[in-house]
Amino acid sequence: MCQQMIGLTKPTSGSAFVQGLDIQTHMDEIYTSMGVCPQHDLLWETLTGREHLLFYGRLKNLKGSSLTQAVEESLKSVNLYHGGVADKQAGKYSGGMKRRLSVAISLIGDPKVVYMDEPSTGLDPASRNNLWNVVKRAKQERAIILTTHSMEEAEVLCDRLGIFVDGSLQCIGNPKELKGRYGGSYVFTMTTSSNYEQEVESLVRQLSPNANKIYHLSGTQKFELPKQEVRIADVFQAVQNAKSRFTVFAWGLADTTLEDVFIKVARGAQAFNVLS
Incomplete structure (x- = not known):
């Protein structure tokens, strides 16, 4: 579903709207106000972290001093600024550094909606917490749709949670509501x-x-x-x-933890599917 929302594949049916624009007919306009952090890092090995952000910033219509300032702030926010890291080729980054760069790319240019797929995968605990703080600050001014298998990440970052089992939405609510309902x-x-x-x-x-x-x-x-x-x-x-x-x-x-809630919902859905 996310691949259709971001325009990677064409929707087979139905419709979705971003700021009133239909993804079926107005995807070109939606791209300018959308950010994406895919599950697998899509980076050029020979470009530096700074060059990646300069490239994507230009795609979001940033120019001159506004572009330079946005790149500097993005690099600092994901801890890729100091020690010459910003000007090192992405191919020489660790997995965690690549992940942080992908998140910075998704947030540059002040997008109004951001899609994130497993944003903290592969990060050590300290880097993960720093990244979560970046996402928490970013979500104050935009809509962020995040998919994850980590219930800890979901509880820290999400205001509303939906649990999918076999491609079907089973429940939706904030973490406290879901714990009260199922736990x-x-x-x-x-x-x-x-x-x-x-x-x-x-x-x-x-x-x-x-x-x-x-x-x-x-x-x-x-x-x-x-x-x-x-x-x-x-x-x-x-x-x-x-x-x-x-x-x-x-x-x-x-x-009860969200992990317990997820397991209970998943078991219930699977049992229903078997009976039906």
Whole structure:
């Protein structure tokens, strides 16, 4: 679908509008107000980072001092400015540097809509967080449509989330709404020696009669506890009491994550497809 939105392939049916312009008939006008960061970096190996941005800036009708300033700001925003990096050939960039350059290209020229596909793929944690900050600042003035498999990235960057399974949209909402809709449970984990596994299960059943065991391996057990049945203070008190009776190697209580929501939605859709 994104390939059709950016004009890479012609739509087979339907229509979509960017600032009131139909992608079926006005793609040439849409290009001037659109930015794209593809999943795979489309860069010229022999051009420098600065030369890439100068080229794409001109395509967005930037000239003279406005072009120079936009390129400088873009390079600084993705940490490709200092140490001569901007004037190094892209073919000598690391994978993370190429990714950051692709994001800078998509944002130059103040586009009104930007499509990003897996923007932080291959980045180390520090570079990824810096890139996320760039995207968060950029989205204040434009629409950004982002596709990703990273639920952490989706939660950090997206105001609204849609989950697709087998090409079909299953749900849409902000992260908090989706967690409330599909993740009405806490995840309780405890690790003991295998001798005390039954004690742990009894402890959990006392806290939450409808608890569901979702993981069990050599002393480590994980349970889903319906939120309406459990008070967090009671869990801490129960664990404290348990520690006086047997050794607890580790334990934890976590809220539902977007990863949990995605897995639940995907399983539900696949089960529906099998039944139908």
